[in-house]
Amino acid sequence: MAVQIDPDGDVLVNCSGAVTFLVSKKALALASSVLSWMLKAPVEGGLAIKDETSKYAVVSLPHQDPEAFRIFCEAVHHKSTSLSHIPTPGCLRGVAYLVDEYNCGKAMLYPAHVWLTQTVKGRSHEQLWDLLHLAYVANLREHFYDISRELLWTGKGRIRCWQYASEDLRIFSEAILDGFDNKHNLATHHFQRAIMRVVERFLPLQCQTPNEFMRDYLRDVKDSGTLPGSDALAEKSFQQIYTAAKHMKENFFTEHVGCSCYIFSGYAQRAKLLAWLNECWKGMGLCLPCVKNVACEEHSTAQ
Incomplete structure (x- = not known):
């Protein structure tokens, strides 16, 4: 039986072959141009398949984490519970992967801001790295700065030497490790000078x-x-x-x-x-535009 994100939905999305969600095609299409294309019929180049035995067309996402997709769908369908319940850092990293894949950072800007505002303090080093993913894909500059600063503040040694981070560059480039290492070296110099x-x-x-x-x-x-x-x-x-x-x-x-x-x-x-x-x-945090190598109004060169 499908999980009803929208009881009046018009398309089914199956994740990992395990969980199916009834959703609104319009809500997903407004959130993501990638999903908008996927929700079309095969004749239009999409993935939505409908047979005579089903009331709804079905889109199969065999690689998609069901929990991350549920969190995403509740947010873009403006469900009242989507912001009152704060997902775990691990779940939010899964949401970040989804946001990156379907290019829907703008749609998740406000939910991501709410979640990150309430989840950073008191987190482990690994959880902070998980949360950094969402700040990155949602382009939340202040949250990215604060989380990266907390990672540097509480960690020992260079981030590049930390296996949990160096082996998890699915949405990041090597530039983020360079940014952390450069900032760590600079902070070390400043601390010793102080x-x-x-x-x-x-x-x-x-x-x-x-x-x-x-x-x-x-x-x-x-x-x-x-x-x-x-x-x-x-x-x-x-x-x-x-x-x-x-x-x-x-x-x-x-x-x-x-x-x-x-x-x-x-x-x-x-x-x-x-x-x-x-x-x-x-001054210990990383500048998000510099990490992404885009125009930055504060810095003339990348960190």
């Missing part, structure tokens, strides 16, 4: 007080496992580096009376470090 900015500020000062302040800071950096060039730092994610910095003790610089170091009076090294790391975090 950690050493206190040293850069105080090193030129020629008196004992700033030297002691700087030594105490470097000791804290080493004890927290965030010393640039150390194995301990290399083993941490950016999120772990930030957490380690948050737990460093706060030292306030007290100037040496009559010395030029007075300009740093009250300098709070931990607060400054966290502010710099926050600035690094803000």
Whole structure:
């Protein structure tokens, strides 16, 4: 028995030979020009076959995941439950494959925005990669930026070395791995520079007080496992580096009376470090137009 997406539907779509859906030909045709062609009769170049025993023509999609197709159909048929129920990240990746294949990103723009708004926080690395697919095919630039930033923030090492991502480029090109690796290298540089900015500020000062302040800071950096060039730092994610910095003790610089170091009076090294790391975090996401190698109003060259 067919699953009724539209009780007044006029065509049956069979997915994977297992589940059949009663849908509106008009709703699917408006969502996708590819599906519009497929829903036509064979004499018109389509795939809709009707025999004398059936009230409806049948379109067979043997490779299509039934759950992803159901989610897609409920969205384009404007079913009230389509947005109140949030699919799993794995299901949304399946929807992304469908959107890419049938070129229906515009039709799924709003549903994808609603789903991604409510599904990103607290997700595993694998689930974030799944969600990135939908942001990519629906051309949701802000969601793509936020999800890619979270992947970089919580992950260790280069995305290219992560098998889950490198073996799942069905809708992505190699450019996305390049984008992640370039952004990872840049963020690594920025984080290490942020950690050493206190040293850069105080090193030129020629008196004992700033030297002691700087030594105490470097000791804290080493004890927290965030010393640039150390194995301990290399083993941490950016999120772990930030957490380690948050737990460093706060030292306030007290100037040496009559010395030029007075300009740093009250300098709070931990607060400054966290502010710099926050600035690094803000710029960690990937630009979707640059990844797709299309015109970008913000960047003159791809990342």
